[in-house]
Amino acid sequence: VIWRFVQGRRSSRKAVLLLGLCDAGKTLLFARLLTGKYRDTQTSITDSSAVYRVSNDKSGNMTLIDLPGHESLRLQFLERFKAAARAIVFVVDSVAFQREVKDVAEFLYQVLVDSTVLKNAPALLIACNKQDVTMAKSAKLIQQQLEKELNTLRVTHSAAPTSLDGSATGGPAHLGKKGKDFDFSQLPMKVEFVECSARGSKGEEGDADLEGLKKWLAKIA
Amino acid sequence: ERGGNNSFTHEALTLKYKLDNQFELVFVVGFQKILTLTYVDKLIDDVHKEFRDKYRNEFQQKGTLGLLNGTFDFKDDFMRLLRDAEESSKVRAPTVMKTFEQSLKSQKTVKCMIETRGEKPKEKVKNKKNKGSKKEGTEAVAAPGKASAGDKQPSAAGDREELTKDEILQKNREEFFKRHMKAGEKSSKSPKPEAQKEKGKKPRVWDLGNSNAKVLDYSNSATNGSAEACPVEEFDPDVALGDRNREPGRLYDLEYESDDEAEEEKVIQNPSKPSVKKGGLGGMFGMLKGLVGSKSLTREDMDPVLEKMKDHLIAKNVAAEIAVQLCESVAKKLEGKVMGTFTTVTSTVKQALQEALVQILQPQRRVDVLRDVMDAQRHRRPYVVTFCGVNGVGKSTNLAKISFWLIENGFSVLIAACDTFRAGAVEQLRTHTRRLNALHPPENHGGRTMVQLYEKGYGKDAAGIAMEAISYARNQGFDVVLVDTAGRMQDNAPLMTALAKLIAVNAPDLVLFVGEALVGNEAVDQLVKFNKALADHSMAQTPRLIDGIVLTKFDTIDDKVGAAISMTYITSKPIVFVGTGQTYCDLRSLNAKAVVAALMKA
Numbered sequence A: 001v002i003w004r005f006v007q008g009r010r011s012s013r014k015a016v017l018l019l020g021l022c023d024a025g026k027t028l029l030f031a032r033l034l035t036g037k038y039r040d041t042q043t044s045i046t047d048s049s050a051v052y053r054v055s056n057d058k059s060g061n062m063t064l065i066d067l068p069g070h071e072s073l074r075l076q077f078l079e080r081f082k083a084a085a086r087a088i089v090f091v092v093d094s095v096a097f098q099r100e101v102k103d104v105a106e107f108l109y110q111v112l113v114d115s116t117v118l119k120n121a122p123a124l125l126i127a128c129n130k131q132d133v134t135m136a137k138s139a140k141l142i143q144q145q146l147e148k149e150l151n152t153l154r155v156t157h158s159a160a161p162t163s164l165d166g167s168a169t170g171g172p173a174h175l176g177k178k179g180k181d182f183d184f185s186q187l188p189m190k191v192e193f194v195e196c197s198a199r200g201s202k203g204e205e206g207d208a209d210l211e212g213l214k215k216w217l218a219k220i221a
Numbered sequence B: 001e002r003g004g005n006n007s008f009t010h011e012a013l014t015l016k017y018k019l020d021n022q023f024e025l026v027f028v029v030g031f032q033k034i035l036t037l038t039y040v041d042k043l044i045d046d047v048h049k050e051f052r053d054k055y056r057n058e059f060q061q062k063g064t065l066g067l068l069n070g071t072f073d074f075k076d077d078f079m080r081l082l083r084d085a086e087e088s089s090k091v092r093a094p095t096v097m098k099t100f101e102q103s104l105k106s107q108k109t110v111k112c113m114i115e116t117r118g119e120k121p122k123e124k125v126k127n128k129k130n131k132g133s134k135k136e137g138t139e140a141v142a143a144p145g146k147a148s149a150g151d152k153q154p155s156a157a158g159d160r161e162e163l164t165k166d167e168i169l170q171k172n173r174e175e176f177f178k179r180h181m182k183a184g185e186k187s188s189k190s191p192k193p194e195a196q197k198e199k200g201k202k203p204r205v206w207d208l209g210n211s212n213a214k215v216l217d218y219s220n221s222a223t224n225g226s227a228e229a230c231p232v233e234e235f236d237p238d239v240a241l242g243d244r245n246r247e248p249g250r251l252y253d254l255e256y257e258s259d260d261e262a263e264e265e266k267v268i269q270n271p272s273k274p275s276v277k278k279g280g281l282g283g284m285f286g287m288l289k290g291l292v293g294s295k296s297l298t299r300e301d302m303d304p305v306l307e308k309m310k311d312h313l314i315a316k317n318v319a320a321e322i323a324v325q326l327c328e329s330v331a332k333k334l335e336g337k338v339m340g341t342f343t344t345v346t347s348t349v350k351q352a353l354q355e356a357l358v359q360i361l362q363p364q365r366r367v368d369v370l371r372d373v374m375d376a377q378r379h380r381r382p383y384v385v386t387f388c389g390v391n392g393v394g395k396s397t398n399l400a401k402i403s404f405w406l407i408e409n410g411f412s413v414l415i416a417a418c419d420t421f422r423a424g425a426v427e428q429l430r431t432h433t434r435r436l437n438a439l440h441p442p443e444n445h446g447g448r449t450m451v452q453l454y455e456k457g458y459g460k461d462a463a464g465i466a467m468e469a470i471s472y473a474r475n476q477g478f479d480v481v482l483v484d485t486a487g488r489m490q491d492n493a494p495l496m497t498a499l500a501k502l503i504a505v506n507a508p509d510l511v512l513f514v515g516e517a518l519v520g521n522e523a524v525d526q527l528v529k530f531n532k533a534l535a536d537h538s539m540a541q542t543p544r545l546i547d548g549i550v551l552t553k554f555d556t557i558d559d560k561v562g563a564a565i566s567m568t569y570i571t572s573k574p575i576v577f578v579g580t581g582q583t584y585c586d587l588r589s590l591n592a593k594a595v596v597a598a599l600m601k602a
Helices: A002-012 A026-035 A071-084 A097-113 A115-120 A139-159 A211-220 B040-054 B056-069 B075-092 B099-114 B119-138 B144-164 B167-180 B185-189 B191-200 B204-216 B219-223 B229-241 B244-292 B299-315 B320-334 B345-361 B369-378 B395-408 B425-439 B462-476 B493-506 B522-537 B562-571 B592-600
Strands: A015-020 A048-053 A061-066 A085-093 A123-129 A191-195 B007-010 B013-020 B025-032 B383-388 B413-417 B451-454 B480-484 B510-516 B548-552 B575-579
Touching (some): A015 A026, A015 A097, A026 A048, A026 A061, A026 A085, A071 A085, A071 A097, A071 A115, A071 B345, A085 A097, A085 A115, A097 A115, A097 A139, A123 A139, A123 A211, A139 A191, A139 B369, A191 A211, B013 B040, B025 B040, B040 B056, B040 B075, B299 B320, B299 B345, B299 B562, B320 B345, B320 B562, B345 B562, B345 B592, B369 B383, B383 B395, B383 B493, B395 B413, B395 B425, B395 B548, B395 B575, B413 B425, B425 B451, B451 B462, B462 B480, B462 B493, B493 B522, B548 B562, B562 B575, B562 B592
Parallel strands (some): A015 A061, A015 A085, B383 B480, B383 B510, B413 B451, B510 B548, B548 B575
Antiparallel strands (some): A048 A061, B013 B025
C-alpha cells in the first residue's frame, strides 16, 4: 500500500506546464513539440494536454499541458494543474518584453510565490520565444530585467495590505534571500534560460528553432 | 462569466456565439452590425450540428493530438449551410408593409377585373401552384407563416400574369421596380398575406401581382452573390424593357424556388424529429445514467438548482440582476456537458458557480499601487489618486488609511481637500494630517514632512483646487497626491458633471470608486451612472473611467459579502482596497477565495 502510494506520488507529477502571458506563443510551441508542424492558433480559453515522448525513448513520457495566458483564466488553471507539475516552462515574448516586463514579472512572481510550487520545486525553464524576429531581446537581457523587476516586486508585495482573512499575500513566502538583491539562483528550484522560436526562422513552412527546449526537456525527463 | 448573453458588439461588427460544452467547442458568427440578419441563429445551430456530427469521432477518440493533426475541411459544408440559411430566411422574412403600393394598386382593380384573356394560362399556372401548396400543407410542423407565405407566392404569381397584358399597368410597374428595387424586397411579402385573405371579399388580389414582382427581386442578396441572385437579377432589366413574353418564365422560376423552399422546410424538420425521439428514450435511463456518469446536463436538470443558488446569492446581498445574469451564464456554460461519475447536478452547478465567482473577483490587470507609485517617482511626477463615491461611504476615512499605508512605505503624500461642500471636511483632513505627522514625524524620514494638506477653504471650484494641488506637489517633490471629493448622488446631474470635469481635466493616474459593502442593489445603479457620467463628459477619445474599487465598512457585514461581486461584475475593475474598520490599520487587500467561500457558505 505504501509503495503504491509512493508510486502514485511520483507518477502524479509528470506534467510539464506551459505558462506565460497572452500571445507569448505557448499554444504554437505546444503544437510544434507534438507535431512539428505550424498551426494557426487562437487565444486559448482552456487547457490542452497531450503526451510527449522525448526523442530518446528511454526515460518514459511526459504530459505537456498548455494553459491559457489570459489574465482572467491563468490563475484558475494554474490552481488546477500546479500540483501535478514536474517542470514549468515559462514562455516569454522576447519582442514585446520591454513593454510587458511588469506583467511578465508579476505573473512569474505569482507562480514562484505559490506555496505548492515552492514545496515541489519543479524545474523552471524561461523560454524566450520569438527569437526569429530581429528585435527580440536576448535571454541574458531578459534574465537581468526580470531579476531587477522581481526584486522590486518582493518589496511591493510584502508591503501590500494584508489579506482579508489574515493570510498575507506575499508575506511568508519571500523570494530569495533577504538583504541581497534577487537572483534566480536563490530560488529552491533549478532555473534556466533558453532562446527559442516556435515559428522558426524560415517562416511557417520551416522547422521551429526548438533545440534548446528539447534538450532541456530530455534532461528533466 | 458573462456567458449569459450570446452576442457581443465591437465597432461595426456583431458577434454571436454558441457553446458546445460536451466537446468544448465555440462557434462564432460575425456580421455587420447594421444588417439585421434573421438567419444567424439558425445558421449557427446548423453549423454546430453538422460540424459535431462530422467530426465526432475525432473528438472522442483522439483527443488533443487529433485536434492538432486533424484537418477540418469544413469550408464546403459551411458554404452550403450558409446558402440554405439565406434561402430560408427569404421565405420567412416578415416586414414593413408597403402601404403606398397597396393604395396605388387599388386604382387598377377595376381594370383588372375586365381581363379575361389570361384565364387559361392562369389555370395552368395555378395548378402547379396548388401542387406546391399541397406539399407545403403536409408540412404541418412548419411554421404557419412559412407555409402561408409559400402559398401566396404561387397564387400571386398567377395573377400577375394577367396584368402584364395591360400596358398601363406595365408602365406603372416599371416605375415601381425602379423606385423600390433596392428598398427591402422582403418587405413585399407582408402585403401578400393581407391580400390573400381579402381574396374572397374584393378583387384586390391582382394587386399581389405587382407586389409579387418585387418579391422576385431578391436584389438584397447581391452582397453574397449566391446562386438565387442570378435569376433574380436577370429579371430586373427585363421588366424595365417591358418584355411581356418573358414573364411566364419568371413565374416558373418563382414556382421552382417555392418548391425548393418547401423541400428546405422538410429537410429542416427531419433532423429535429429524431432528436426529439432520442430525448424521450434518454429520459427513461436518465436516473441510472446519473449515477453511473456520462449523463449530459440539460436545462431542466439545472433549473431547480440554479433557482436555489440565485436565491442564496440574493440573500447574501448580491444585486438581483447580477445574480440572475450569473446563473444564466453558469447554465450556458454547463448545458450539454457530460458529468463525471457520482457527481450530482447540485455539486456540478455549485462548482461551476464558485469558479465563476472567483474569476469575477480576480483582477484582470495588475493591482499593485506601490509599483506604479515607484514608477511615477522615477519619472519625477506625483502619482494622483482620486476618490469618488456617494455620500457617507467613507471616502475621507479611507483616504486617511491609505495615506498612512503609503507613509509606512516611505512615500510622501499630499492630500488635496477638494471637498469644498461638506461642513468640516477640510478640518477633518487637517486633523488626520496632524495625527499622521505625529505618528511619522519628519525626523524619522530625513526631515521631510510626510503628509501635508492642500486646501483652499470652502465654496471653491474642486477641479481648480486639484490642479493647483498637483502642480504644488510636482514643485515640492511629493510622491503621491490623494484627492478627496465631495460625496454625491449618482442622479445629481450637475454634481456628476463637476466630478467628470475634475477627472477629465486633471487626468489622475488612479480613479477609485469608494463603495460600502452594505449597499445592495443600489451598487449597480451607482456604478453604472458614475461610469456613464465620466464617459459622457470627457472630451477625450478614451475617457477615464473608474479604475478600481475601494470596498468599505467590510467589518459590518458578517458574511453577506455580495456587494463585492456586484461591483466587480458591473465594472470589471478590481477591488483595490478593503476597509475593515475606523482606525488607520484597518486596510486590507481582497482575498478572492475567502470572499467566495463566505458567499457560498450555507
